[in-house]
Amino acid sequence: MHFLNNLMNQNAYSLEAVSKFKFFKKYINFLTTFHYKKSNLYKSYLKGMNYNLKKNQNLSDIPFLPVRLFKEFNFLSIKKKEIFKTLLSSGTTSNGLSKIYIDKNNALNQIKVLQKIFNNLIGNSRLPMLVIDKQASNIDRKSFNASIAAINGFSIFANEIVYLLDHENNINYKILNDFLKRNHKKKFLIFGFTSNIFINLIKNINIKKILIKDFSNAFLVHGGGWKKIEEQKISRTKFNLTLNTKLGIQNIRNYYGLVEQIGSIFFECKCGYFVASNYSEVIIRDENLNVCKKGEKGLVQLLSLLPTSYPGHSILTEDIGEIVNDDNCKCYGSGTRFIIHGRLKNAELRGCSNT
């Protein structure tokens, strides 16, 4: 998309609140019309809602696709032959997988934007990266699940990648010790899913087996939430503090994003808030789907300027979040700041199904 090109020369958080709003509103409306024309399914949705395409709608009036519908429908705003790769969600609770179809152009934009956002955080040079996961075998280059996509996405920032876990998901201390020996004196990256970081670096790791226990130059990036170990969830403070006291890791940043909006992810700032970049916006909605005030908990709606090959520019997630109002936080420009409280709980329905 042409408008993205103009942004690419700037820092990912460059736009001031007023100009961001104007810019964002214009191009989100543009994308709504674009997908209306390109995707029949999306068109049926907007038609059914009697949505007025001619009006330049406010951000809060942009329709939002419920995220679970990516499991039910194949949303495409491109021709089938233009599909470059397919992303599949890891599918935690409900049946089926989300299927996100990406063309070359969309894939390129995802990488560019991820890079801009990441550069803002750790600088422009590539670093050695320790992945708290096992190496995926037999990768199908056409179709990725969300976790492989995330590791691949972040791997472009690395000049060396090693995987901490063996294929039985045990920590390989030789790999760890070799990696630390080579890299502990300069800045290096640790990347993993929040749940994997917790299981391996907080719970399972045996410090006695680490020969050079020096993580002072480590920059740990994690995301993806607690997924299957929701009941073991600990607070952000405790999570970071434990990694600090146990291993001496000081720089820890959580990120938040959907496989439906890869690229325009949200990184935590030093104050612990996720911050929207030039490419993304967040709206919190209450039980009636009305917009919440700052400080009110509700459903998270995510907007992104990146999705062009599928109508995923405005999505209602099943996460609970809240927009924070902290004038003291000056990190990363003026983007919207928010926190995530976790996933929506599956309800205990009354009725006669399930034992």
Next chain:
Amino acid sequence: MNEGKNVEYLVGKKAKLDFVLEPFSPKIINFLDDLSKSLDNEFNNKNFPDLRALSFFCRKNNILNLRDKHQNKDSIRFGLGLLFHITPSNIPTNFAYSLIFGLITGNSNVVKVPSKKFDEIKIICKSINYILSKKKHFQIKNMISVIRYYSTDQLLTKNFSAVCDARLIWGGDNTIADLKKFETKAKNIDIPFSDRYSISLINSEKLLKLPDYKIKNVIKNFYNDTYAVDQNACSSPHLILWKGKFITKAKKFFWDHLNNLVQEKYKSPLISTVDNHSKLVAELIQNKNIHSFKKFDKSLYVITLKKICPNLFIEKTKWGFFYECNIENLKNINYVVNRNLQTLTYFGFSKKFIKTFFEKNNFKGIDRIVPIGQALNINLIWDGYDLTKILSREIEIR
């Protein structure tokens, strides 16, 4: 019998479970009447309308009425033997009805209750234990065992399945598929309560002829049929068929007032917002038969269909998500009838008319036709099964 480690006996740990009686045995009728009284004493606070309904069901007069309706005095019948009840996790009193049906038909019973610890289950089991401690009910002591274990503990399910004479499998298609994996005796009878859906039929002329307060009463009954169980019971209606001359006016009154009740009384968790919105969007995307939709509230969505037509597929919905459609010729009900259609609740038609109509049309579905307000009233004939007959055996004597 081998027992798993994590089994909890709520009633009858040492029950022998090898005793049968004749259906509607006076011993059972007295036992149930005592249970009714005991339940009444347990919940003076009136916090449990479902327990009130249960106690009402167990009264001697009610059971005697059922006996008169169902019993053929000339035949000799006894219970099948041991029944294994697998009861659903989300209606707290369902296990008790299942057990009572087993007792009325003269059987011994192992009842697996849901792992969720409902207060109702505790109260009911406390009452049963109290009554069973009386000498006069000593025989019934050997007919009841109420147990709780996780469905993942398959050894118990396997063992009970191997020895029982019939299984009452509540909980829908998934549970039934699970249970079918376990071997049973050759003569075992499975009574599966599969996933069903239900509809309503309303005569708009008759509705609007009523004074307002009576219309509101019909709507309140409709509310109870649906919202009391999050519209998630098999017998809660999902599709409303409108008949007659004043449909537009009747619909408006109906939905507006239902909306008032929902606003006033109904509470639902946040996930219902996502469920209903997702359902709406999915319908707008794929359903070509939508005339319009209206969102009255987060818990009241109404999709108006263009017409009732062949292959009209209505998926089971919940949290107050309804379809509606006008119907000129009642024979077109056929378009929505299939084996998964359980209950039709109606208003504005006489029982005689309904009876004649359904007698003439050989529909392949619909197992219950009851006035609006009785959708959830469980009985000895349920889901198309006459339990008094299925759960007992008849001795032929010539």
